[in-house]
Amino acid sequence: LFTRSHPDFFRMLVTNEILGGYFGSRLMKNIREEKGFTYGISSNMPSFRRxxxxxxxTDVNKENTQQTLDEIRKEINILQTEPVSADELETVQNYMAGEFVGSLNTPFEIADRYKVILLDDMPADFLTTYIQNVRAVSPTDIMEMATRYLASDSLREVVVGGK
Structure with a gap:
């Protein structure tokens, strides 16, 4: 995808969080809570230096593999075509702000973050503007990011086991 210095990083970070980045995400609600296909499902966007x-x-049994893939595609399509509600966006932004602040409790955690900023050539104000950047993301941004980066023709599915 891209590095944390990319202009779309924060918009895509929030998009990811809504889709599958935390326990209350859309994928967890649909595939775990409503369908009961799995104990856990998540999305992530690891970013590295370059x-x-x-x-x-996720892990599902063979009988639910295709339906799980279909539901994942459905949730991505909804992000691409329907604006996220203000309540859902605020909940996710608050969650992300709390997680971020909670990850900077000790001098070692803070030093580790600054190390990554230096090694990955990230903006010097990355830590001080993190919450502001997360809160700046709008429902329109979410739709744009899902459309741009989660287009079905640019994603690859890998199924291990049976389909």
Missing amino acids: DGYFLIG
Whole structure:
């Protein structure tokens, strides 16, 4: 996908969080809570010094594999075509702000974050503007990011086991 210095990083980060980045995400609600196909499903967008990628991971039994893939595609399509509600977006932004602040409790955690900023050539104000950047993301941004980066023709599905 891209690095944390990319202009779309924060918009895609929030998009990912809504889709599958935390326990209250859309994928968890649909595939775990409503369908009961899995104990856990998540999406992630690891970013490194020169690049990054997007992934969705879960474990389901063979009988539910195709329906799970269909539901994942459905949730992505909804993000692409329907604006996220203000309540859902605020909940996710608050969650992300709390997680971020909670990850900076000790001098070692803070030093580790600054190390990554230096090694990955990230903006010097990355930590001080993180929450502001997360809160700046709008429902329109979410639709745009899902359309741009989660287009079905640019995603690859890997199924291990049976389909």
